[in-house]
Amino acid sequence: MDKLRVISGNAHPQLTKDICKYLKIRPSDALVERFSEGEVRVKIDENVRGKDVFVIQPTCPPPNENLMELLIMIDALKRASAQRITAVIPYFGYARQDRKDQPRVPITAKLVANLLTVSGANRVLTMDLHAGQIQGFFDIPVDHLFAVGVFIEYFSKMKSLDLAVVSPDVGSIKMARAYAKRLNAGLAIIDKRRVSPDKTEAMHILGEVQGKDVIIVDDLIATGSSLIEAVEALKKSGARKIFAAITHGVLSGPALSNVDNCKNLEKLLITDSIPLKDQKKHPRIKVLSVASLLGEAIKRIRMEESVSSLFD
Secondary structure, eight states: OTTEEEEEOSSOHHHHHHHHHHHTOOOOOEEEEEOTTSOEEEEEOSOOTTOEEEEEOOOOSSHHHHHHHHHHHHHHHHHTTOSEEEEEESSOOSOSOOSOOSTTOOOHHHHHHHHHHHHTOSEEEEESOSSGGGGGGOSSOEEEEOTHHHHHHHHTTOOOSOEEEEESSGGGHHHHHHHHHHHTOEEEEEEEEEEETTEEEEEEEESOOTTSEEEEEEEEESSSHHHHHHHHHHHHTTOSSEEEEEEEEOOOTTHHHHHHHOTTOOEEEEETTSOOTTGGGOTTEEEEOOHHHHHHHHHHHHTTOOSGGGGO
16 A cells, blocks of 8 residues: 555545545645646646556536546656556546437547546546446446445435335436345336436336335436426325435536425435535535545555455
8 A cells, every 4th residue: 555646636625635534645745736828737746656546536517627637637647657547537527428319429428538548547436427338438447336335325224114216217227226226115217308408308207106205316417407307296296205316416507506496305415526515505415425435446446456346
């Protein structure tokens, strides 16, 4: 572990501190700021030659700024002769365009994978990708973590005896099934139709939710419109208490006001993969830490131990 180094960009320094606290090390010194015209300036302020370096930087809003910081930090470490560079990206941005579902659109998830590889990353550690197949876009090893254990620990303390886990769309069925299996709960699916990139129209609920406490699970929440539609549809179908467990709280646009105004939503649980400002102003939102999960994964990668055993 003496060769382990952890460096942070400006995206989420608090998460880096929490991870280092778990690992019982201090964050490495690095200067990450801007030149007068706005270009990213990076300088690694300690010797990393021959070290195993983990760069912690979610590509959360502002995504372009944070992604560019990450790429430049990786390049600086490569030129400083780091032995291995692992990009720790708790939230992997640009993942929603992962295929050509329309004419003349990019595949940004593949583009970002190429950029990370070319910049000099030897490995990627991420969590709850928007689509699991994004792992295949990389030509370097990818360790894909899941936040399910963090949420299960919270919900296992609930005294409800009649739970149902709800997938908000077909794409999240696998995730919902994992929650339902661990909680010994029922499974339901919302059949919805997307009318625009930011708006959906809930259609039918497949499964039994009447009289149950339900948990909506998903990988990310952006504006929150899809979640509100799902909550209202579930309430009309007789659900008792409605919770949402969503890994990445992007919470863009009117998301916070949408969540605050949704009286039928008991609680929105997100992780600290993305920093949430002024959490105390939003009593419906609870943030659960993934620092120990990421810290344990970093420790196992450094010690060349199994990461997948974290989920056995």
